[in-house]
Amino acid sequence: MTPKGFGLNAVTHEYLVAHGAGIDPVTQELIDVTVELGGVSGMQIAPEQAAFMTMLTGLLDVRFAVEVGTFTGLSALSIARGLAPGGRLLCCDVSEEWVSIGRPFWERAGVADKIEVIIAPATETLAALPDDPTIDLAFIDADKESYLIYYEEILRRLSPRGVILVDNVLWGGRVVDPDADSDQDSSLAAIRAFNDAVVADPRTAQVMLPVADGLTLITRAPD
Numbered sequence: 001m002t003p004k005g006f007g008l009n010a011v012t013h014e015y016l017v018a019h020g021a022g023i024d025p026v027t028q029e030l031i032d033v034t035v036e037l038g039g040v041s042g043m044q045i046a047p048e049q050a051a052f053m054t055m056l057t058g059l060l061d062v063r064f065a066v067e068v069g070t071f072t073g074l075s076a077l078s079i080a081r082g083l084a085p086g087g088r089l090l091c092c093d094v095s096e097e098w099v100s101i102g103r104p105f106w107e108r109a110g111v112a113d114k115i116e117v118i119i120a121p122a123t124e125t126l127a128a129l130p131d132d133p134t135i136d137l138a139f140i141d142a143d144k145e146s147y148l149i150y151y152e153e154i155l156r157r158l159s160p161r162g163v164i165l166v167d168n169v170l171w172g173g174r175v176v177d178p179d180a181d182s183d184q185d186s187s188l189a190a191i192r193a194f195n196d197a198v199v200a201d202p203r204t205a206q207v208m209l210p211v212a213d214g215l216t217l218i219t220r221a222p223d
Contacts, residue, residue, distance in 0.1 A: 020048060023047050027050065029105065030072065034072045034101070043071045044072060045141070046211075049212045052215075055082065056163070057083060057137055060136055062082065062136040062137045063083070063136055064087065064134050065083065065088070065089045065090070065138065066139075067091045067139045067141075068122045069140065069143075070099050070117065072102045073101065075139055076102060076106065077105060077109055079139065080114045081111055088114050089114055089115045090125075091116065092120070092122035093119060093122075094119060099117055122142060122150060123146060126153035126154065129153075129157055130157075132157065133156075133159050133162070135157045135162050136159050139166075139167070140154070140166045140167065141167035141168065144168065148190075148193070148194055151194070158220060163219055164218040164219075165215060167214075169194070169195055169215065170208075170213055171214070175191060195208075195216075198216065202221060204218050205220070205222065
């Protein structure tokens with residue numbers, strides 16, 4: 001797999017995964033099946049990101065998680081594996097075709113009963129959730145133009161100890177490339193606008209990590 005991490009060559013990435021990601025056979029097969037899809041497989045999270053998300057979910061003792069953008073299900077598998085006993089994950093996606101690839105792997109991993117998928121625009125699914133602050137973990141990895149909408153819908157429902165994870169915030173390094181024309185790349189423009197909005201938001205605190213294609217962790221700002 002081509003490494004997504006910045007400054008990592010293939011050999012270093014292989015070493016990193018071998019010494020930290022803990023890829024089990026179910027995960028590896030899902031990765032391999034997704035890679036066989038071709039160029040679209042680039043939407044899959046990196047294996048080290050998957051391991052990080054499982055660990056973080058467990059550390060946060062997550063009871064209710066929300067995912068916006070499931071694709072073939074590796075991120076959902078990773079979150080579901082870290083859920084507290086009785087915890088559940090709500091997945092928002094618009095493609096049953098992609099999600100259906102992941103379902104058998106969720107079954108094999110023994111987490112399918114923890115995952116609910118709603119095939120519909122995520123803006124509608126999120127807006128229909130109760131206003132109670134019950135979301136302990138959220139992962140945003142869908143259409144970049146709607147990132148700010150997803151952020152606002154989730155933030156108003158985020159538990160006091162909740163964390164929002166946002167993927168692709170470095171956009172292959174193009175966010176800082178002066179030659180990258182955001183007029184020609186609506187996703188780049190949206191990512192730049194999102195990053196600027198979040199860092200200026202007094203309601204939250206955030207840290208941007210160079211994990212895979214950039215991963216921002218967002219919490220409520222301390223009182």
